[in-house]
Amino acid sequence: MDVFDAIRGRRSVRPETMDPDRPVPRDLIESLLEAANWAPSHGLTEPWRFVVFEGEARKALVEAAVSTLTDPGEPAPAPLDPRRLKMEQKMLVPPVIISISSAAPPNPKILEHEQIASVAIAVQNLHLAAFASGLGGFWTSGKKAFDPRVARFLGLEPGARCLGFFYLGYPTAPWPEGVRGAWQDKVQWRSR
Ligand SMILES: Cc1cc2nc3c(=O)[nH]c(=O)nc-3n(C[C@H](O)[C@H](O)[C@H](O)COP(=O)(O)O)c2cc1C
Numbered sequence: 216m217d218v219f220d221a222i223r224g225r226r227s228v229r230p231e232t233m234d235p236d237r238p239v240p241r242d243l244i245e246s247l248l249e250a251a252n253w254a255p256s257h258g259l260t261e262p263w264r265f266v267v268f269e270g271e272a273r274k275a276l277v278e279a280a281v282s283t284l285t286d287p288g289e290p291a292p293a294p295l296d297p298r299r300l301k302m303e304q305k306m307l308v309p310p311v312i313i314s315i316s317s318a319a320p321p322n323p324k325i326l327e328h329e330q331i332a333s334v335a336i337a338v339q340n341l342h343l344a345a346f347a348s349g350l351g352g353f354w355t356s357g358k359k360a361f362d363p364r365v366a367r368f369l370g371l372e373p374g375a376r377c378l379g380f381f382y383l384g385y386p387t388a389p390w391p392e393g394v395r396g397a398w399q400d401k402v403q404w405r406s407r
Contacts, residue, residue: 228351319374
């Protein structure tokens with residue numbers, strides 16, 4: 216696939232529209248993670264960190280996410296609580312969920328925003344490779360991703376940050392349309 220076609224055609228495919236019964240082969244997931252690993256980073260710190268959740272392991276991640284629906288110290292929502300059911304129904308459709316984290320900067324020359332920028336590039340690599348492989352992907356963040364209870368569940372080191380979750384699966388709905396404003400509106404030219 217031509218790189219411009221991949222960039223233009225990549226879309227966020229909603230997790231609810233992914234095929235829950237079609238597993239993503241392990242070697243394909245590995246090839247996407249290898250694409251992610253080619254992202255650039257200041258000082259070659261390679262700060263992207265992923266945890267791949269498949270099968271039953273997804274339920275523990277969803278439980279950690281559900282626990283963020285109540286205040287710290289409060290019990291998690293009850294089994295039939297609509298907020299829990301909504302989150303479970305959404306998060307358990309895709310066969311694969313990958314947590315996205317950035318490592319703490321290893322020295323003062325590397326700034327946190329540089330680490331986060333590199334992780335975002337890694338995720339874009341992964342997403343483009345997923346699209347080129349016929350897979351749908353979706354980066355979601357929201358409050359749950361930034362909650363210390365989720366960081367603890369993921370086992371993040373001090374200074375590391377969870378930046379969200381990447382849902383991965385085969386699409387079952389028509390490929391979404393892309394929408395963008397004109398690139399010209401975001402660019403200034405200074406030639407003299
Ligand atoms: C860092 C990041 C966080 C995102 N978080 C959410 C989210 O929490 N909820 C959501 O609906 N979409 C989220 N998205 C997906 C965007 O909605 C999506 O990329 C945007 O609508 C453009 O669509 P496209 O990816 O198909 O071009 C996120 C995207 C990025 C890059």
